[in-house]
Amino acid sequence: MTGEIDPGALAMLRRLIGHGPLTRPELGTALGLSRASTSPIVNDLVRRGLVAEVSTAPRGGRGRPVALLDLDDENFAVAGLEIGSERVLAGVYTLRGRLLLRNERTVEFDAANPRGLLRHAAAALHEALDTVGQEGRRLLGVGVSVGGLVDATSGTIKYAPILGWRDVALRAGVAEAFGGGVPVLLDNDANFAALAEQRQRRRDGLAATSLVYLSGTYGISAGIITGERLWRGERGLAGEVGHLIVDPDGRACVCGRRGCLDTRASMSAIIAVGLERATAKRRAGVEPDGVAEGVDRLVALAQAGDDGVVDALREAGTWLGRGAALVAAILDPRVVVLGGHYARLAPWMTEPAREAFRTALLMPASDYDELEVSGLDAWAPVEGAALAALISMAEGVQALP
Template identity: 30%
Template sequence: MNVIGVPARVNSVMSRSSPAARDAADARPPSAERSSLRQSSLREANLGLVTRTVLAAREPPTRAGVAAATRMTRATAARLVDELVAGGVLDERDPPPVTGRGRPARPLAGGRRIAALGLQVNVTFLAGRVLTLGGEVLAEHTEPGDLRDSDPAAVLARLDALAARLLDRVPGDVRVIGSGLALPGIVAAGSGDLLVAPNLGWSGIRPADHLRRASRAGLPLRVGNEADLAARAAAEVAPGRPGPVLDFIYLSGDVGLGGAAVLDGTVLTGRHGRAGEIGHVCVDPGGPPCRCGSTGCLEQYAGQAALLTAAGLPGDRPLTELTAAVRAADPAARRAIDRAAWALGVALAGAVNILDIPTVLLGGHLAELADLLVPPLREHLNRRVLSARWAAPEVHAPAGTAAPAATGAALVQLADVVDDPARWLPGEK
């Protein structure tokens, strides 16, 4: 006997199926529910498209500009923009002055009411920065100090207090969605534990256990490598807005050296999140011992302390003294610069030959010394890079803010909103 309204063949299959299969069949949403799910998914995708279109624009677009860029109808684009403005993901700016008739269109930009906190520990300073989705810095602070062989609990307690002071300065209508932390060492990608930071003298640290005030009400704390996050800030000049260079090798300089490779705006972190440790590339196996346990590492020639020491200056002196010594034709200072340029050339030429990324961006103390380092470094790269005849390596020291990894740490958190803004709207789960 057949079930009423069901063909015999289908009824026969249903009768022979397992209870689990029948339960799964019963759980399938009816066509109206499936249609509702499809519409919800389409809405979420369109909200993301509108958000990314506005954030990536070089000039703030209007609703009509968003409609044209996304190929939506004006009504659809306007409705989605209204939702995003109401939820704080986007802001409306004041329109430019007009002299003709009609109401001028209001330009759109990333929202000021959503922000993230970025924190950074380096060997010579602590830093924090609160960055909005629109790229505005609401609060920031840098605290200098010598943190070599420091007590991690004490340093992280200072950083947590710094974070709390910054968060207290955030206006009440701003929602801080999370915190990020940049550390100069190897970070376990899954847990956020710091495995080792040789120049700090730290190992086996779980930073989240020490930064309880750095995030509000259990909001997430993400921990990453300092050079990776500084490179992120170079690749993304504001949340969702790519920088002028999308493919580059980034060098982050302080007492030591970190690095990162960026391809199409994405930092290449490797399978375990540990890629980019260019400071510990060996340029001379017979060279001086390094704190990492190896010998002849790049940072023993081009790290800030190594440069100053080679020039006959104390390792904690400002770089202006090294620059002045070179300008005064001091032979030791000149040799220190030339030796650093040689070591950088050896390590970077290897990286360029392997990765085919011929643009190098210098950060930290290397950027401060760019006028002295870049000319000899270019000569070494042109001689050592196999493809230099067809694509000459470029070396730049872009202007930027201090502690760029703090900015990168905030950008990583804000990327969650850029990728899925629907999650952050009122009433959404």
């Protein structure tokens, strides 16, 4: 069923995405609707296959089971795709975020041939969706994640250093490669990962009204949640915190300046310095084939007690904490979350990062955990991209099914 979209139905979907499951009275109260107004909207969404009634144990452990409303997990799917220089990742999820399938492809990257990489990406997604299609689900949308400066409104990569791309109309390219059958949206990896982190925190019963997610994949980007919503800035380019200057007389950066946070705490910088300082040179080996392999080597060396690597990771953690404090001073979030590969290196980086963070804050706060490590894995941008596709539908960008 398509046509004019009921604003009440969209508001209900958004509430369930962010805060479900809920009872009918809780849902109506949250939206300012009477019971008489709530029921027709709920019934319409149930008929469309978007909302379902689920039973749960009695609240407080007594009485009858409680009937709750939540997103229907049986009829539809949303997909996320991450395009990188080393690999493309595709994931398919139910409306409640349950993973249905993941697919990963290693790619031979050619910066001069975006279409070649898009073909790999489309193939990875098709392989995932073919399996899901056997369950009879309908795909509602695809989110595409890329590291770099992204104009989400036009679907254009303004600048992706890891890919060597400038002004690439990626959303149109993915839609074409995918056949144009479903809506496609585009954003950077930190923004999508922040959405996934926000949902996970809500599920864990933690505050999620404001947070900053620092990506640890290629360069350092920030996904910013404020007022419970993703904030992209006036031109959609907010969050490029890797180019905050933390060491004015420091190392040269790819942006042409010196002392950017990226030069001290990005994954490429951490890997280069860590392997250079490795005590066990023969174990460090030749230059790693990409970020993931480089992090694998650092983890192995640090776990083996290599003093040079451990010291390099602690030093990088200190710089990261200083950079995170700058971000916190500007945005004053509830929490700064270290994600991506930072989570893998957390055993060696977190303590010095927190110490530097607390020292650098103008007014250290004591009423919340200031710097945390994400519980999500490296697939967070993919999960968040799929979630963004669902949110886009609930914001009325496309007709409801």
